[in-house]
Amino acid sequence: MNKNKFLGLVGVLGAAFLGGAILPSxxxxxxxxxxxxxxNWLRVTTSTIILLILFGKKFHYTALLNQENLPLLIITGIGFGLNLTLFSVAINHTxxxxxxxxxxxxPVATGFLAxxxxxxxxxxxxxxxxxISLVGVLILVVASKSxxxxxxxxxxYGNSLIFIGMLGYSAYLTFSKKYNINKSVVEMLILTNLALTIFCSPLALYxxxxxxIHPYFSWPIFISVTGIIITSMAFIGLSQLAIKKLPVSTAAFSSLLSPEFAAFAGIIFYHEKLSPILILSLVLAIYGVIISTNMKRKNTIDWLKILLQIKN
Known part of the structure; x- marks a missing residue:
C-alpha cells in the first residue's frame, strides 16, 4: 500500500472515531x-499554549502570523470556529x-466548494x-420538529445549528487543502488552534x-476539558493528515464513517434509539455521497478502494 494513502487512511479512520464517538460525548x-x-475557549487556548510550548522554537510566531497565512487564519476562524461554537451549543439539544x-x-459539500x-x-x-444527500439531511432536520x-x-433547534456548523466545517476543510500544501501537519495544527483561540476569545468574554453561568472547578469539568484538549488536538491533527495525503473530498469521508461510531456510543451510553426516519435520512445521505463520488457501479472491493483512496 502506498505510504501516503496509508497515512491518509489512518487520518480518515482516526478522525471518524474521535469525531463520531469521543468528541461529542x-x-x-x-x-x-x-x-x-x-x-470552547478553555479547550482551544490550552491546546494552543501546549503546542507553542512544544513546537514554538521550530515555528516562530513571525513565521506563523504573516500575510501569507492571514487568509487561512480568517477562513479557519470563521469556518471551524462557527462549527465549534454551534456544535457545542446544539449537542445538548440533539x-x-x-x-x-x-x-x-x-464530502459532497467540500467537493462542491473545492x-x-x-x-x-x-x-x-x-x-x-x-x-440527494441534502434531501436526506433536510428530512432529518424537518422531522425533528415532532x-x-x-x-x-x-x-x-439543535439540528438546525449543527447543519449551519457543518457548512462552516466544510469550508474549513476546503480551504485547508488550498493552503496546507506547503505546510506540515504540526504547523497546520498550530494555525488552526490559534485561529480558533482568536475566534472564541470574544465569545468567552461575553x-x-x-x-x-460562570466557571468553577469540579472534577467532571476538569476531566472533560482535559479530555477534549487531548482529543481535539488529535482530531485536528488526523484531519489535517488526511487532507494533506488525500484529495479534499476523500479526506472528508471521516464524516461518512462518524455516524456509525456515534450510533455505537449513543445507543450504549445515552440510550438513543433508531427510527425509520433516522434510517431513511442516513440511507439517502450516504447514497448521495456514493453517487457524488462515482462509487455506484463498483463492486465491494473497488468501492472501498475509492472510499479510502488505497492503491496497491
Whole structure:
C-alpha cells in the first residue's frame, strides 16, 4: 500500500472515531457544567499554549502570523470556529447519531466548494448526489420538529445549528487543502488552534460578563476539558493528515464513517434509539455521497478502494 494513502487512511479512520464517538460525548459532558463559549475557549487556548510550548522554537510566531497565512487564519476562524461554537451549543439539544448524520454531507459539500475555490472538477453526477444527500439531511432536520421523534432525531433547534456548523466545517476543510500544501501537519495544527483561540476569545468574554453561568472547578469539568484538549488536538491533527495525503473530498469521508461510531456510543451510553426516519435520512445521505463520488457501479472491493483512496 502506498505510504501516503496509508497515512491518509489512518487520518480518515482516526478522525471518524474521535469525531463520531469521543468528541461529542466529551462536549456534551463539559457543556452540562460550563457555558459552551467558555468551554470552547478553555479547550482551544490550552491546546494552543501546549503546542507553542512544544513546537514554538521550530515555528516562530513571525513565521506563523504573516500575510501569507492571514487568509487561512480568517477562513479557519470563521469556518471551524462557527462549527465549534454551534456544535457545542446544539449537542445538548440533539442526539449523537443525528448530529453526526448531518455531517455525512461534508464530502459532497467540500467537493462542491473545492470546485468553486480549489479548482477540483465537478460533474452533474456530483451535483445530483449533493441534492440527494441534502434531501436526506433536510428530512432529518424537518422531522425533528415532532416531539415523538425527539429520542431518535433530537430537536429542530439543535439540528438546525449543527447543519449551519457543518457548512462552516466544510469550508474549513476546503480551504485547508488550498493552503496546507506547503505546510506540515504540526504547523497546520498550530494555525488552526490559534485561529480558533482568536475566534472564541470574544465569545468567552461575553459568556463571562453577560450570562449567569460562570466557571468553577469540579472534577467532571476538569476531566472533560482535559479530555477534549487531548482529543481535539488529535482530531485536528488526523484531519489535517488526511487532507494533506488525500484529495479534499476523500479526506472528508471521516464524516461518512462518524455516524456509525456515534450510533455505537449513543445507543450504549445515552440510550438513543433508531427510527425509520433516522434510517431513511442516513440511507439517502450516504447514497448521495456514493453517487457524488462515482462509487455506484463498483463492486465491494473497488468501492472501498475509492472510499479510502488505497492503491496497491
Amino acid at each position: 466529551l462536549i456534551r459532558t463539559g457543556t452540562a457544567y460550563l457555558h459552551p463559549f467558555i468551554f 442526539t449523537l447519531i443525528a448530529s453526526q448524520l448531518i455531517f455525512v454531507m461534508v 470546485h468553486l475555490f480549489v479548482n477540483e472538477r465537478i460533474t452533474k453526477q456530483k451535483i445530483f448526489g449533493l441534492l 416531539p415523538q421523534e425527539r429520542s431518535s432525531l433530537g430537536s429542530f 459568556a463571562l460578563f453577560f450570562t449567569s
